[in-house]
Amino acid sequence: MGPGPIDAYPSVLRALSAPLTGQYDPFMTATMTETQVLYRQVWGTENEATVIVDGTSRAGIEAAMVSLIRPGDRVLVPVFGRFGHLLAEIAERAMAEVHTIHAEWGQVFPVSVVEEAIARVRPTLVAMVQGDTSTTMLQPLDEIGEVCRRYGALFYSDATASLAGNPFEADAWGLDAATAGLQKCLGGPSGAAPLTLSPRAVEVVTARKRVEAGIREEGDPQAPDFVRSNYFDLGMILDYWGPRRLNHHTEAASMLYAARECARLVLVEGREAVIARHVRAGEAMLAGVRALGLTTFGDLSHKMTNIVAVYIPEGVPGDAARAAMLEDFGIEIGTSFGPLHGKVWRIGTMGYNAREDAVMVTLAALEAVLRRFGHTAFTAGGGVDAAADIYRGA
Template sequence: MTTSVIPGPIDPPARLLMGPGPISAYPSVLRAMSAPLVGQYDPFMTAAMAETQELYRQVWATRNEATVLVDGTSRAGIEAAITSLVRPGDRVLVPIFGRFGHLLAEIAERAMAEVHTIETEWGQVFTPSAVEEAIVRVQPTLLALVQGDTSTTMNQPLGEIGEICRRHGVLFYSDATASLGGNDFEADAWGLDAATAGLQKCLGGPSGSSPITLSDRAVEVITSRKKVEAGIREPGDPSAPDFVRSNYFDLGMILDYWGPRRLNHHTEATSMLYGARECARVLLLEGRQQVIDRHRLAGDAMLAGVQGLGLEVFGDISHKMTNVVAVYIPEGVPGDAARQAMLDDFGIEIGTSFGPLHGKVWRIGTMGYNARKDAVLTTLAALEAVLRRFGASVPVGGGVDAAADLYAGK
């Protein structure tokens, strides 16, 4: 019999997470998550759930009653939305301008949809006319479109898409995982029927809870589908086209759980609820537009800083997300080794990339708690030092000075 070694308590090293996410959480979010647990039907718990719903209505800029959390990472919210809105055989149109468009297409395929895609070059976005042309041609039930895709750092304009979808009778869903809280998002004004996000980007929390908002039109589709739960609801035919094939991600049952009847579906992830509530509370306390402006300022400063170091920025800067920038790795610099040096020597994490950009760019984020001046300047100073160590010729103080000048000018 072998003797196992019991590890010590969790004691993570100090890190400044300046990649495309996850990011360093707001300290108050971590404190909220350490609060004592209560029962799922305790009056405190149900009140906290109702408070969280109202907070996220303000974050999403919506009056949607159906604004809740899906327990799980941001991908859980995506899967819940698509699985619950799409019936087998429905046509789904996915415009793809980065990795996460491919994810939406895959999830729709798993929901047994007839998936149609259009693609544009990585680093670009779609024009409304290109989206409308595809809608007219495909005649989908659902348009699924990423807003901010961190794989390319591009922010897809959504302002005109909702009206196009409404005119053609198409449901409009957007994945705002990487963009909500740090970029403009107007769920009602833009005509969104469904939108999902995660906490681990601009909202400044840990991964593990997915805010979602649903229009009345989306709720009508969801609630018209069969709900089946062994021993509780009437059994149905799993092969029927209106049968949601996931129990956990059945939004009809999740809405019943969050609604006035509080019908049991799962045990709410209490600590994640506390964290999600605090993410929204902190954002609204600072001011929704003020937080977006802070992200824009930090993103502009980081952009100026990497350009001040002579690095080439990837993609169409006019459509760049506020909260992440991609730069080409200088010739002769080993990208992975340089990233590791940033982590080992400075405790700073920046991101690599994948797909056609694998090994070609670094992605540097400025989001949530880290969308602030000291984090931007510290990252740029460390990046300059590492670039020099690996033989790159960069202007002395070029990054820090450019970013500091931008901050001073604001």
């Protein structure tokens, strides 16, 4: 019950145990095609270039950024948590001229601030995190795509922690690229990164020069537009997932099955219904921790549905309390880092764990642990009662 990875849906675990097939077996290629169709719906897009990158969510981030960024390109990264710093670092490794703006942890950016920075920097790419678990904040994206278009910038978002538990509309919001992982609201294991590219982004990716099998094509690999990574070259990955099925890597069959099942579950339940379930679980957990006398962190009007941060009560040893939750109740909650290190706990309600019984058991265990360490400024059973009121509509 931390910021992720989380418990996977049982049917996703079953999918992982399905028999392996070769990468050009008709079943495998049909599964790849089906997975693309499913994730177009999850992303809210008609992008043909919707694929899975084999690797953790960071593999998807790196694939998008190294494939879209040419050395010397100006990249703007609005940073409001740890993972904005990650985007800036990857952009620097891609040899971009990186510009950052910063919001206080626990806050998000007004569109006007982002627009002012875009007008000043004139970036080729704007890279933003949607939901940053380090701060629990959800950055509104719905107006930024239009601003990027006006200034001729590509717009990329890392939706690792937010996709499927919070609204995301790739086409309606003008996203040119977006990536995620399975291990948060999608309810799967870490190891596969859903990715989607707009036609405009595909044009950039496919225009990049590349070297395959040691044969130089279209110029020297030191040319400014040469993709420095083979594995993360999206031009080659798109060829692999496209109708030509050009060999690039051996597809991670088990993770493909898991990714397909994660998307299937979202669509069977319904995208809006899944988001509503995350909203309800998040509201119940929020009400519960408040009833236990805990103070929440950050601007709650911009909090992600699927995670809440609470200040560790004075006098309670944060790490020891977390250890007690895990050892005595089998429940993991998260610590934090950066300016919040040692100050807050982060409690997640996402994917398979965005359900009533998981919320109730976590709050009951947390109450017991808080009492053990001397925090008793609440009514007995108050956390569970407050959460139950949310679920009952009281």
